[in-house]
Amino acid sequence: MSSETKKIATPIDSATVILVRDGYDGLEVLVGERHGDIKFAGGARVFPGGKVDPLDKKAELEWAGETEEKLPEQFRGLRFTAIREVFEETGLIIAKKNGYSLTEDQRAAIDREYRDRVHYQGMGLLDFMKENGLGPDLEACVPFAHWITPVARPKRFDTRFFVCEAPEGQVAKADGQEIIDVIWATPTRIIEEADGTLMFPTLMNLKKIAEFGSVRELMEDTAGREIVTVLPEIRKNEAGEVRIVAEEAGYGSVDQNSVHPGISKD
Secondary structure (H helix, E strand, C coil), X not given: CCCCCCCCCCCEEEXXXXXXXXXXXXXXXXEEXXXXXXXXXXXXXXXXXXXXXXXXXXHHHHHXXXXXXXXXXXXXXXXXXXXXXXXXXXXXXXXXXXXXXXXXXXXXXXXXXXXXXXXXXXXXXXXXXXXXXXXXXXXXXXXXXXXXXXXXXXXXXXEEEEEEECCCCCCCCCCCCCEEEEEEECHHHHHHCCCCCCCHHHHHHHHHHCCCCCHHHHHHHHHCCCCCEECCEEEEECCEEEEECCHHHCCCCCCCCCCCCCCECC
16 A cells, blocks of 8 residues: 555444424424534534444343344444433433333433433443333334445544434423534524534435425335435535535435535644
C-alpha cells in the first residue's frame, strides 16, 4: 500500500431512532438540537441515536436467550442501543410495566433517579429495566433504513434506523448537555426550517417519512418493505461535494447546498 493511500475507517455500529406520533397537522417526528460545542455535528438537529455499547449487545443476547450467531445481524444489541439512546437524550422510556406503557408521572419519577446513572455512570439498560420492573418494548422498534457513512470520511458509522411510535402521554425532555432542545414537528416543517442544521441522512429520511400521513400508514408500509443498504458515493463538482444515493434505495434527490457537514471541529 502506498504511503499516500489513506486508510479507510471502519464503520462503528450504531442505532438511530425516528420517533413518530400523530399530530394535529399529520405525522410528527422528534428531532433534538445538539449542543453547539460538541465536536461531531454540533448544532445539528438529529434523531436520537448513538453507537452500540458492549453492554447493549450483551443485554440483547441475554434478553433474547439466543447465541449471537442465531440472532439476526440487525438486532445484535441495536434495539437496546436504540431504547437506551432515546432514554438518555429525551427521557422517553420505550418499555412496558405489567404489560402497559408508562404514564408521564411514572416516566418522570424514573427519569429523575436514573437518567444520569444510565447516561453517565455506566448503568446498563437491562439492569435499569430490571431494577424498575420494566421490560424493553423491542417490538416497538421497527427497522426502517440502513446507512453507512461514505468511505472518504474519517469517522464512519454503520447505522440502523428504527421507527418507533412515541409512548402515548410521555413528555420528551432534552438532557440539557448533549441535546439542548427537543422538537416535535411534521417532517416537511423540519426540512423547511432546517437552515443548514440537518445532516444528509437525517434530511433524506425525513423526506421519506414525509410521504406518510399517519403513524399507521408509516408502520404498515415499513413492515412489508425491503431495506436497501445506503452507502452514498461522494462526487465533487464546481459547487463542492455531491452525495449520490442508489436509485433503488427510494430516496430521490434533495438540494444539498445547505446540508450540515457533520464533521468534527478542530
